[in-house]
Amino acid sequence: MKKYDAIVIGAGHNGLTNAAYLAKAGLDVLVVEKNPYIGGATVSRELHEGWKYSNCSYVCSLLRPEIARDLELPRHGLQVQPYGGGVTFCRNGDHFLYYEDHERLYREIARHSKRDANAYDRYGADVIKQTRLIRPFLLRTPPDPSSFKPRDLMELRHLAKAFMELGEEGLADTLRFWTMSIGDYLDGYFETDVVKAHLAGSGIIGTALGVYSPGTAYVLLHHYMGDVDGNVGAWGFARGGMGAIANALAASLQSYGGEIRCAAEVTQIMVRNGKTTGVALANGDEVQADIVVSNLDPKRTFLNIMAESDLPADVVRKARNFKIRGSSGKLNIALDGLPTFNGLENVDTSMIGEMHFSDSLAHMERAYDDWKDETWSKEPYLDMLIPTQYDPTMAPPGKHMMTVFVQYAPPTIDGRDWTDEDRDNFGKTVIDTIANYSPNFKELILHAEVRSPRELENEVGLTEGNIFMGELTFDQLLFNRPFPGYAQYRGPVKGMYMCSSGTHPGGGVMAAPGANAAREILRDLKHPNIVPGAYADD
Amino acid sequence: MTDSSSRYDVIVIGAGHNGLICASYLAKAGRKVLILESLDQAGGCAATREFSAGFSVSACAQWLYQLSPDISSDLHLERHGLAYAARELNTIALAADGRSHLKRNGTQLSGPGLTDDDARNFSNLNSQLLRFVKVLDNAFKQRPPKLVDSDWQDKLSLTKLGLDMKRLGKEDMNELLRVGLINIYDLLNEHLDNELLKGALSLDAVLGTHMGPRSPNTVFTYLYRLLGEHYGYSGPALLSGGMGTLGSALGKAAQSLGVDIRTNSAVTQIDTEGERCCGVTLDSGETLTAPVVASNADPKSTFRKLLGYRKLEAGFARRIELNRAKGNVAKLHLALDDVPAFTGLPDNEHGARLLISPTMKYVERAFNHCKYGEMSTEPVMDISIPSLHDPSLAPDGKHVLSALVSYMPSHLQGGWNDRARAKAEQLALNTLAKYAPDIHDKVLASEFLSPADIEAHFGNYGGHWHHGEISLDQIMMMRPVPGCTQYATPVSGLYLCGAGTHPGGGLLGLPGRNAAQEILRQSK
Amino acid sequence: MTDTAPANPGTAPRVLHTPFHSRTKVANKMERWEVWQGYNTAACYTDVELEYFAIRSNTGVFDLSPMVKYRIQGADAADYVDRLLTRNIRKLGTDRVAYVAICNDAGNVIDDGTLFRFADNEFRLCTQEHVLDWLLWSAEGFDVTVYDETADVAALAVQGPTSCQTLRRMGLDGLQELKPFGMAHYELEGIPLMVSRTGFTGDLGYELWLAPEHAETVWDRVFANTRQRTVRPIGSHALDLARIEAGFIAAGVDFVPAEQIVRNGRGRSPLELGLEWLVDFSKPVFNGRQALLQQRDKGPRYRLAKLSVEGNKPAEHAFIYCRGREVGTVTSAAWCPSAKSNFALASIKTPYGRERDPLKAEIYYMRELHWTRTMAKCEIVNEPVFNPPRRLQTPAPDA
Structure with a gap:
């Protein structure tokens, strides 16, 4: 059987990105994928005839523009359109509309509080300050603080310099921001519950923490540090659903001569004499390669497809202690028409990207309390969008597709696995929540796919259904991601690498981990670097 | 009445332990110091209180477990009357089933449900954490360094901190960088299985804070608590005569060094002349002048009440206003006819530190309430029956029970009033009764102090143990807020010396000593 | 989080109309x-x-x-504005107006504006930007009410x-x-x-x-x-021309309002905007005092220079050079029809921008899609190029 230069395990967006760069550099690359389709969690699936569901990830902002351009994703069919605005519905019948237009947003916040409307400028500036600090590091390999290698010391110096330039108070504000809860942070700017609730969502999405848990302000930053066409913090839709990103990456990979093999589950990364030799597949095949890159999360990589005997003890321990928490679920709904929403009868909802139904921080925090008690939130936080308002390719004309991200859904229910009944009740909770604000919503439902953490794990391979492949808490960021000592994409075995969202800079459809890992692999091969650095944020 | 000739070099506001310690170190260096105290005795939260005729308890803090031994010996506290009723007490985690209670004697664990694995893993974890605490302790013993506008001394401290970290070795250093940021829930789950043990340890991490076991950064608060063990306390201690003995010993130590202490003298205002602090005004209207004023009051009380925000720039005032200090620990004091019988607990163990925190989940649930300004329906409790060691606290044959009850939020929805207090006391008693069913029959008199009551009496904002949350965004060079992290404040001549400053509260005494060093350095 | 009816339900207006x-x-x-x-x-x-x-x-x-207007009243109103603003308000009489600057703690200008004194403890503050958030944070500890009266x-x-x-x-x-x-x-x-x-x-x-x-x-x-x-x-275009000719600064044009600043060092203090005359250091406390004191001692990083620019091409957005070194940029510029002067305001790094420095503005202009670059000599002027006596005469002249 043919021996490849490199095998990438998992055709998610990071695996494809990694493989595309390796192929572009001239390596003979094979991507092996467990599912019969590519994309991992960056996927569009037709689960109801005529409808395409972005049934895992659903919106796009973090995808590094440097990579999209470099791998010619637009030429390979990717179109990303920003969406404006959002709304949070209040239980008292009012709502808060978020506009992209600064003046209009001011007036809408001022309707709730003039003070808040003005404070929003300060908030916006302060958050952008933080994104400017972090963005240049997304396409860099984190330094190892316990190392004395010149490269690490240089990179540490670079990191320290960026922090020192903030000044004493600016640095303190940054350290505070990175360690505070989003609730406490927002309390320092705003007085209106619904304004805080609307903004706080970004602090908890995908995270097993509540709005008052320290560390959630950073999670907000993670959702703000992307951009669409240079607008930092903006989000958009990929035309045709998130699968369009994976398809474009695959086309790019193939244009460089890379191969993809679907329905090929890896059961083992083969190691001989401390070196990887290839992978063993579920069908018994073995594929040889000197380089094996895992796009699985660190737990699955080290605990499932590698033998404990091939690994140093500390890696096994660290993989066990790596925190991947299932905290979210997902509903994908085919609709017979566009639902109407209470209070928005005269509003053009295509002005509104995301819709939320939690009108206070306490409301959101109680949803988290349910999760801690190992049950899904009785009044969940929802991030709901109707991409078909923008995208004609995802549903038949006049029909619509709705994507609902749900927080919180625990990995297990009262210590046992999810059952189908649990899943259906969970779906019902979500649908009822939306129906409280949309009178005709229920009757428009033609089909609904309900995904609890169980489905997300089983189908996509996200441990516990965690969308980031590891909590974005400070103990698992930068040089701590996935674990201290292994944050530079190299595994503990020669020839073995990691490129998943479980590595720096973390989850979301960003493609940075895949690209960064490729840079390190090429470095080890003494191949000139072809992976781009970040655009300057001037 | 104006005292125009400034007889004092330094006026210290508040004779709490940090105020007394700060004053003592200043006096040792030859400064003439006056302490002004609103209460009728020195000691602040280190106080003994007769809550019912003949029955006394430690009014606020009840265990001594982390007073810096350096300070204790520098100030010769034992010579000034510090005497122990009991030391190195056992801690007993009460099991809900009334049978499998877990005992901790130093680092030794014993109990029916305990496996050898857990005992060994606990011991390993504890030694690793103590190595981390050593690094922290070095950083705690001096002012927190500035990172950007740093002088040579800051650079030295940073270098030392860096070296201490490196000296831990690669594995330990990496682990410290990791666990310093995570929650106690995860850490304990990584190492231990026994739920009762984990519940009890998690209580140590969260007691006195506005956090639950699953709140990130509770490993840091646990390390903070472990300082005591690092200092050699292999169990909590009780003082003869209650915690007031510490207050009075510190008072006597200060006086022996020449410090003047005026009790019943509440400072109502910190006075300024131009941009400088020049003294204080008392509730009597009397003004006292001194070139330096050190406030042992918490930052919010100091700047908002005593100085007034109008004497500060608004951005700094905003930082103070946003400083979080939500106290959640109430005190329950019971006068008892006899020692209550805790189910399954041998008679000779009733004098130990008794904990009601059966699982981490229980603690977490207790915490949930306080986020919404509600009281825990099933509170966690840290119980002491000090009269078993110190008969002077109660009439012959009678006893007192003192318990820390959490979470009882200072910012209770609807506010604290008699009804709320009665309800909270009932919740605490009912919880207690699950472990000591005869408790209701033994109670002769009772008192419940909510955090609001503690604030009203002792003046610490929010009734908070640490005068400000010990969270990662409010420690070290962020404590209490940027702009006054090195004890000096934006008002020249005004310093902070209380628990709200680095490193924090808990009868540690370091803020007072560090502040004194900084005052001496700047007024050389 | 209330279940009561909203105070002001519905949606915000798309655009506002003035009373005129x-x-x-x-x-x-x-x-x-x-x-x-x-x-x-x-x-x-x-x-x-x-x-x-x-x-x-x-x-x-x-x-x-549309000028943003705040009403400030209450027993501490005078003390409040005195702490809020760099100027000494105690000298401002009733029925008098003062041009003022608002600084943050870093000494950077949040906004400039005018303060109207109606009574001992009643004021109106007119600003270019919304500054309510800062006004209210500054009100902590004062017996004062501050509200936005723009629409009133x-x-x-x-x-x-x-x-x-x-x-x-x-x-x-x-x-x-x-x-x-x-x-x-x-x-x-x-x-x-x-x-x-x-x-x-x-x-x-x-x-x-x-x-x-x-x-x-x-x-x-x-x-x-x-x-x-x-x-x-x-309209606003004619007013802006008159404003530049008079040498007045505008928020968002000649300085970035401090609370909106993202990049370090982009703030400007009153000392860096030619407004040192608005700062009264004899007041023991006001927002920005400590930073401004430091800056006064160390020397400001920038100065806002009034430039008379050679030729007749407005120096909009031009870089300023001194002996070949880039030392600043023009913030506002116009050919001034009354002064018959080519005038510019430029933010220049200190120590440059001294009276005798040989400054040049790099001006680009386009004629019929053809771009031309000139290096125009600039002369620092101390007075506004247009400042007619009638502006300050009392009684006001008839024409």
């Missing part, structure tokens, strides 16, 4: 609107040049209503050499006696009207302040009987 809208809509022949603080305002009613010369030789009328007050600037005459003819008797930065209270046909001798044109001029419901009546009165004398509504 029914009149400005008719007057705006060019239909060139722009949005100013959410309000639709005329950029140009007829012709920028005509409007500009109305200001300089007749009377120009500008709808000032209509304002009309009446500016130019014949402005006093125009207003007197309208019935504001004795207005010629009003001193610069003074306020006078009138009743016009039962309409209470406050008039201040203030403006943004550097010329003789007044501002009228009134309740919105009387806006149309007052507008009509200003424009009544103006056949012999030109009274022209002016």
